[in-house]
Amino acid sequence: ENPFYEAFDDILEICAAHDVALSLGDGLRPGCLYDATDEAQLSELRVLGELTLRAWEKNVQVMIEGPGHIPLNQIEYNMKIERELCHGAPFYVLGPLPTDIGAGYDHITSAIGGTMAAFYGASMLCYVTPKEHLGLPNANDVREGIVAHKIAAHAADVALGKAGAIERDHAMSDARYAFDWNRQFELSLDPERARELHDESLPQESFKKAEFCSMCGPKFCAYKISKNLMKEKNVK
Known part of the structure; x- marks a missing residue:
């Protein structure tokens, strides 16, 4: 039912002609801890790995979207299985959120999971705002979310010994x-x-x-x- 999936080769031709990179999203990412690392998520990740190879064959760069809601003890595995199934393509994560009960403070929840994800190999953190799961964020919500995730990214860079961090x-x-x-x-x-x-x-x-x-x-x-x-x- 996804027209982008059906027309993927045509899209790759357009992207290659205009030097456009693709972000391959994961519509089956876990929306709660109940669904973390389930077969639906992993099956989709395998498909994303196949799409990655098809994109590279056309000289189109890709990055892979990741979860989602993941408990702390599963974050390392999620980072490693993405690298394996998606052939080392850059992985960016939505958090991940290690608990579902941080409503109003999900920028903090997300930053906690994001720090671990970055430490274990995530390439980019997608920020989450305090308004996540509650409503449309305003400018200040966005600011708080970005700062929280800059802190998370920097903490991971320090732990990884990144130059200058x-x-x-x-x-x-x-x-x-x-x-x-x-x-x-x-x-x-x-x-x-x-x-x-x-x-x-x-x-x-x-x-x-x-x-x-x-x-x-x-x-x-x-x-x-x-x-x-x-x-x-x-x-x-």
Whole structure:
């Protein structure tokens, strides 16, 4: 019943002529944990693998869409079976969501699964918003979803030892130790939000040079206490 499937060879001819890459979707991906990694999902993945080879024969690039709703203990397998059945074609995942009860917070649910998926080989994360399963997202929902998945992708890059990934984290540690608040905002994945939350309790510009935040205050900041102790002992 899928006209794109029936006319796939014709579509490939058009894509090859215009250098268009294809995203091969998975209409049978699991929409809940009940259906995770079932035979319908895997059968479709085999078909996507066949379509991948047909596309490559026509010199058309493809990427494969993945699940979906997958419990944490099945995410590694899903990444590996895609590489096997789809011949190493790039895999992008919708989350995956490792629980079905995160309504209103599914950007977090998705980022949890997405971190594992990226660590085990997903090529791209498709962001999910807080409005997922509840309604059409607005601009702020989209923003929150994108930031959550940037965090997930970066966490996976750090764990995988991707070149340059952890340097940003090290720079943040240095900025925190130096109480360089503006530098901390710049290094954050969402600088605007970081600055906004800091300024809720310490809005004056002078606090951008303060050696504390509102969490521990000037007397109990661990960084400040540590720096003072090292100064006393002349430790650099």
